[in-house]
Amino acid sequence: MEIAVFYYGFVSWRKTKLQNNEFSYHKNSGTIPILIxxxxxxxxxxxxxxxLLSKWSITAAWLVSALSIYSGFQIFGFLKSMFKRSFSIEKNTIHLRYGILSEARIDINNIKSIEISSKPIEFNDTVRKLSPLGELESHxxxxxxxxxxxxIGLxxxxxxxxxxxxxxxxxEEFKEALDKKNSVTE
Known part of the structure; x- marks a missing residue:
């Protein structure tokens, strides 16, 4: 994971172009402004x-500073990975990659239903959000x-x-593409 954070944060700077089977999730989402x-x-x-800590202990001050800077690099890597890793629909699988924060693969034959909905839902052991930010991000x-x-999370x-x-x-385009794939596999 540390290598992925470094790669997305500091090595991978090219803009990626979405293919026909790929979908973005970061352009209108609230996650990007939160991370920024x-x-x-x-x-x-x-x-x-x-x-404040340097008045007590120089070593503690620099240790906490190093951890904070490391946290900043982590968040920057998470942020950049969201631009690079999109959702995609492959042959019979949906790949949902939420940057390097979490991902899921769903077999299209395993889908019972897909709904476009932003209504609040109660989360529990079987009802989850892909975003590790939970309630901070809408769906x-x-x-x-x-x-x-x-x-699979962090x-x-x-x-x-x-x-x-x-x-x-x-x-709408995502649901339409899934409905089309689902009707072909039935």
């Missing part, structure tokens, strides 16, 4: 904490699956779901 706002907040917090697509599926943490909610920029 966190970076200067971390910078200010680092400066203030360094000054506009809800997919219900027949058999339990898995979201550091490989796995969570099961039967209903997955997420935000996508062009929800």
């Amino acid at each position: 706002a966190l970076i200067p907040i971390i910078a200010i917090e680092t400066y203030v904490l360094n000054i 506009n697509i809800v997919i219900h699956v027949k058999k339990e599926n898995t979201i 550091y490989g943490i796995k969570r099961k779901f039967k209903t997955l909610a997420f935000y996508i920029d062009n929800k």
